[in-house]
Amino acid sequence: MFVGEKGRGALMSLADTIRRLSNRSGRIATIDAVKAAPPPSPLAPIDLTDPVQVSAVMELAARIGEILLSSGTSNHDTKAQIHAVTSAYGLHYAHVDITLNTITIFTSIGTINKQPVSVLRVVRTMTTDFSKLIEVDRLIRSIQAGATPPDVAEKILSGITSSPPSYGRITSLLGWGMLGAAVSVMVGGNWIAAILSFGLVIIGVAASILLGKRRLPVFFQNALGGLVATAPTAVVYAITNHFGIEFIPSHVVAGVIVVLLANLSLVQSIQDGITGAPVTASARFFETILLTGAIIAGVAAGIRFAEVVGISLPPLEAAGETSYVDYTVRVLAATVAAGAFAVACFAEVSSVVVSVLTGGTGALIYYFALLPLGVSPVFAFAVSATAIGLAGGLLARRFLVPPLITALSGIAWMLPGLPMYRAMYAALNDQMLLGFTNMAVALSTACGLAAGVVFGEWIARKLRRPRRFHAYAAIRRTGRSVRHATQVIAPKRTHSKPSRQSLRR
Numbered sequence: 001m002f003v004g005e006k007g008r009g010a011l012m013s014l015a016d017t018i019r020r021l022s023n024r025s026g027r028i029a030t031i032d033a034v035k036a037a038p039p040p041s042p043l044a045p046i047d048l049t050d051p052v053q054v055s056a057v058m059e060l061a062a063r064i065g066e067i068l069l070s071s072g073t074s075n076h077d078t079k080a081q082i083h084a085v086t087s088a089y090g091l092h093y094a095h096v097d098i099t100l101n102t103i104t105i106f107t108s109i110g111t112i113n114k115q116p117v118s119v120l121r122v123v124r125t126m127t128t129d130f131s132k133l134i135e136v137d138r139l140i141r142s143i144q145a146g147a148t149p150p151d152v153a154e155k156i157l158s159g160i161t162s163s164p165p166s167y168g169r170i171t172s173l174l175g176w177g178m179l180g181a182a183v184s185v186m187v188g189g190n191w192i193a194a195i196l197s198f199g200l201v202i203i204g205v206a207a208s209i210l211l212g213k214r215r216l217p218v219f220f221q222n223a224l225g226g227l228v229a230t231a232p233t234a235v236v237y238a239i240t241n242h243f244g245i246e247f248i249p250s251h252v253v254a255g256v257i258v259v260l261l262a263n264l265s266l267v268q269s270i271q272d273g274i275t276g277a278p279v280t281a282s283a284r285f286f287e288t289i290l291l292t293g294a295i296i297a298g299v300a301a302g303i304r305f306a307e308v309v310g311i312s313l314p315p316l317e318a319a320g321e322t323s324y325v326d327y328t329v330r331v332l333a334a335t336v337a338a339g340a341f342a343v344a345c346f347a348e349v350s351s352v353v354v355s356v357l358t359g360g361t362g363a364l365i366y367y368f369a370l371l372p373l374g375v376s377p378v379f380a381f382a383v384s385a386t387a388i389g390l391a392g393g394l395l396a397r398r399f400l401v402p403p404l405i406t407a408l409s410g411i412a413w414m415l416p417g418l419p420m421y422r423a424m425y426a427a428l429n430d431q432m433l434l435g436f437t438n439m440a441v442a443l444s445t446a447c448g449l450a451a452g453v454v455f456g457e458w459i460a461r462k463l464r465r466p467r468r469f470h471a472y473a474a475i476r477r478t479g480r481s482v483r484h485a486t487q488v489i490a491p492k493r494t495h496s497k498p499s500r501q502s503l504r505r
Helices: 002-021 030-034 051-070 075-088 130-144 150-162 169-186 191-213 218-242 249-262 266-274 278-308 324-344 349-373 377-399 403-410 417-428 432-464 471-504
Strands: 095-099 102-109 115-122
Touching: 030 130, 051 075, 051 095, 051 102, 051 115, 051 130, 051 150, 075 095, 075 102, 075 130, 095 278, 130 150, 130 403, 169 191, 169 249, 169 324, 191 218, 191 249, 218 249, 218 278, 249 278, 249 417, 266 278, 266 432, 278 417, 324 349, 324 403, 349 377, 349 403, 377 403, 377 432, 403 432, 417 432
Parallel strands: none
Antiparallel strands: 095 102, 102 115
């Protein structure tokens, strides 16, 4: 009997823990709160008959959407948060449309003679700055709570736009370098490959920043990055080969290519296609393919440079046998890569911690659960990305971090850098079938990552999303509660009166 009571107590405590974790009234992400129905009552409303006030709110919402979109937020989530801002000020009936880098908000005011009001905003640059994304997320929460009037929100947003990142550019460069070094270790590189990847990534990113300030198109910046990844690596390989030191160039090139791919919107473009924005997805996908072609051109130029100077790069090595010790090292490298990407994008400390946890979770599932079972790498990446989307979504809601940060950081180490290098090397050596096969693997991996992250975040939103409010059902429940309380209290009153009379007697 004692054991039974103890077991029931343990089950009750476990049930309470699960109930607290899935408590719908707990802390939720901003994107989940804005998708709850109905929209919050406008605590700081505006005069909906004044075109000046209406256009000011629409401009404020468009500027918020600009920061969200430039940080990599999908069209679907950006629209929802823009609409949440306008609804918080009483402007619920507004149409929001996003096409690639253009945000359009339209509404009409008046009852008889309706006056159209529209605002157009163009996103000039796509720069991943998580510090601004977090600040805008907090601003949206404040606006939804009714604590920030439009004029105050405008000043706060101007401060967010003009403020520098949370830490300096040197720290960001070190983060990019750590990402390249961690990826090179994860694909099997030694300490030489890690150090060389670290240095080449810093050189490539710094050169890209300087050339970007001089308005050189991104295409040529990526081509330079591919050249920097290959030509110095070939020289180092010749030196190490002369002294008999083991060194595989593809490990370095793969790390640098992953860093270059991390700046592109390959996964985001597929996410837009999955979530119902085909026009934007097509445009972004074409842009990503074009910029990826620039990376491939740079790598090809580096390989040709090695041939001209008489350096013969080694053929592509086959995947060797790996042990659990190697898996442990790769899990640690993937964890470092997730945190390094968050640091490179100016994330806060809490965001870096959550990114490390999600990246480590995905790597553990990939290396210790899926690969030992014989699951194909592409499908294993998709399942790991689903776990990252789910775990990152739940942790992001707990720490009030935008889920986008944990998703992008968690899958950074899974970007297909090595298959792309294999494809380019095979194509230049007249192995077209092998080249097309590796390119198909790279595209399939990107699709799997995008689909997995979207599906994982969908599960997290179903677990932590606030309950939808149905007014008629709520009124019926209130009426039933009142009738039930009346039926319970009335017999007690009738039953208690004789007792009081008997006491008086």
